[in-house]
Amino acid sequence: MTIASGASADATSSKVDLAGLLDAVSVGDRMAFRDLYGRTSTKLFGVVLGICKDRTLSEDVMQEAYLRVWRYADGFDASRASPVTWLATIARNAAIDAVRARGRTSPVFDGARDENEEDPMMRVADPTEHPAPWDLEALRTCLAGLEAEHRRCVLLAYYEGYSREDLSERFDRPVGTIKTWLYRGLSALKACLGTT
Amino acid sequence: MTDDECTALAGEYVLGTLSSADRRQVERLRVSDTRLDGEIEAWEARLSPLSQTFEDVSVPDGVLARIEAELDREAVTVSIEDAPRGGHGRARLAYAAAVVALMIGLGSGYYVRDVLPPPADDSYIAVVNRDAGLPALIVRVDLAGRQVSVRPVSAEKPADNDLELWYVGPEEAPRSLGVIDVATPLKADLGQGAIAPDGVLAVSLEPRGGSPTGAPTGPVVYSGQLIRE
Numbered sequence: 001m002t003i004a005s006g007a008s009a010d011a012t013s014s015k016v017d018l019a020g021l022l023d024a025v026s027v028g029d030r031m032a033f034r035d036l037y038g039r040t041s042t043k044l045f046g047v048v049l050g051i052c053k054d055r056t057l058s059e060d061v062m063q064e065a066y067l068r069v070w071r072y073a074d075g076f077d078a079s080r081a082s083p084v085t086w087l088a089t090i091a092r093n094a095a096i097d098a099v100r101a102r103g104r105t106s107p108v109f110d111g112a113r114d115e116n117e118e119d120p121m122m123r124v125a126d127p128t129e130h131p132a133p134w135d136l137e138a139l140r141t142c143l144a145g146l147e148a149e150h151r152r153c154v155l156l157a158y159y160e161g162y163s164r165e166d167l168s169e170r171f172d173r174p175v176g177t178i179k180t181w182l183y184r185g186l187s188a189l190k191a192c193l194g195t196t
Numbered sequence: 197m198t199d200d201e202c203t204a205l206a207g208e209y210v211l212g213t214l215s216s217a218d219r220r221q222v223e224r225l226r227v228s229d230t231r232l233d234g235e236i237e238a239w240e241a242r243l244s245p246l247s248q249t250f251e252d253v254s255v256p257d258g259v260l261a262r263i264e265a266e267l268d269r270e271a272v273t274v275s276i277e278d279a280p281r282g283g284h285g286r287a288r289l290a291y292a293a294a295v296v297a298l299m300i301g302l303g304s305g306y307y308v309r310d311v312l313p314p315p316a317d318d319s320y321i322a323v324v325n326r327d328a329g330l331p332a333l334i335v336r337v338d339l340a341g342r343q344v345s346v347r348p349v350s351a352e353k354p355a356d357n358d359l360e361l362w363y364v365g366p367e368e369a370p371r372s373l374g375v376i377d378v379a380t381p382l383k384a385d386l387g388q389g390a391i392a393p394d395g396v397l398a399v400s401l402e403p404r405g406g407s408p409t410g411a412p413t414g415p416v417v418y419s420g421q422l423i424r425e
Contacts, residue, residue, distance in 0.1 A: 042252035088247035
């Protein structure tokens with residue numbers, strides 16, 4: 001057996017395990033819940049912290065996210081999403097709900113970052129799993145084909161939870177323009193992914 | 197909404213660029229709009245590869261303990277609770293009003309006919325529920341007699357709390373119809389104020405004796421829409 005196939009078998013069994021844990025959680029298995037938390041919380045905290053920035057708020061959101069996991073685990077359908085995707089979706093939604101509910105009380109942006117900003121594409125180009133899976137490669141290719149501003153809007157929204165208004169402030173453009181950029185970016189992305 | 201607009205709205209919902217109000221609106225719409233619901237799932241799938249790109253960040257130790265404490269607390273109420281946490285009573289009741297569309301037409305009429313006395317003139321009825329299971333309460337509102345009759349069917353409550361029944365009219369703050377007993381039928385005075393045909397009844401979890409503020413303070417555990425008899 002080659003190393004590559006061994007690694008892939010590991011990855012597969014880990015996915016099966018998470019799905020199995022979610023299954024157990026859906027019938028109220030607290031041990032499985034603890035296990036699931038242990039195996040996924042660092043990733044979800046990365047998701048949440050990226051959007052909330054604030055650690056205290058992020059901890060509250062983690063609590064909310066895992067309570068949603070506990071309540072809605074029976075809605076997980078392994079044929080439609082991977083466990084990680086399902087969990088990340090819950091965490092992102094909880095984080096976005098929290099930052100929208102809080103409103104923009106603190107400045108999201110600092111000037112220095114604008115000058116020296118890390119290209120959000122760097123994150124897409126640096127997956128935690130190597131080599132990058134084909135679906136990520138496809139998405140990266142399509143993102144790379146977007147106009148730069150459209151791509152930055154999409155990625156800042158995804159990774160950092162920017163609202164239309166946040167993006168408007170960031171790019172110093174009217175909200176209407178941002179809406180158009182998002183519309184065009186998403187349309188182009190959908191068209192591109194449909195052909196890959 | 198054109199297909200393109202639907203795709204864009206779903207995409208922005210999944211990206212998270214919408215305001216709170218628009219997010220709630222999308223969540224309400226997707227319940228009955230299969231095209232929108234499908235588009236949301238399609239966007240989640242399209243963007244899902246990005247979920248592999250998040251960096252791990254270690255979580256402070258106390259977080260799991262807090263979550264588990266919350267689960268312990270909820271263990272008492274979990275069988276009756278199905279409303280999202282967070283936000284205030286008004287928002288929760290708005291949620292109840294939003295999900296109630298789901299609950300109508302789930303075959304509840306069967307119970308209504310079986311367990312209630314014949315209707316009075318000019319009365320409304322609501323099957324107050326939390327999912328497609330057995331109704332929690334059946335409530336009849338008799339406008340002529342200004343009476344509310346509450347018939348518990350399968351309602352449950354934790355020992356430390358009381359359940360309080362609220363009428364939520366369109367554009368109106370929730371109005372308390374009183375604390376309800378899950379074991380015995382109850383007749384209560386409707387009090388002043390109109391009952392609108394599209395009003396909603398909601399039951400919230402409150403401290404013993406009912407809400408101390410006059411507005412709902414706990415999560416909505418059951419809700420149901422008033423239907424003219």
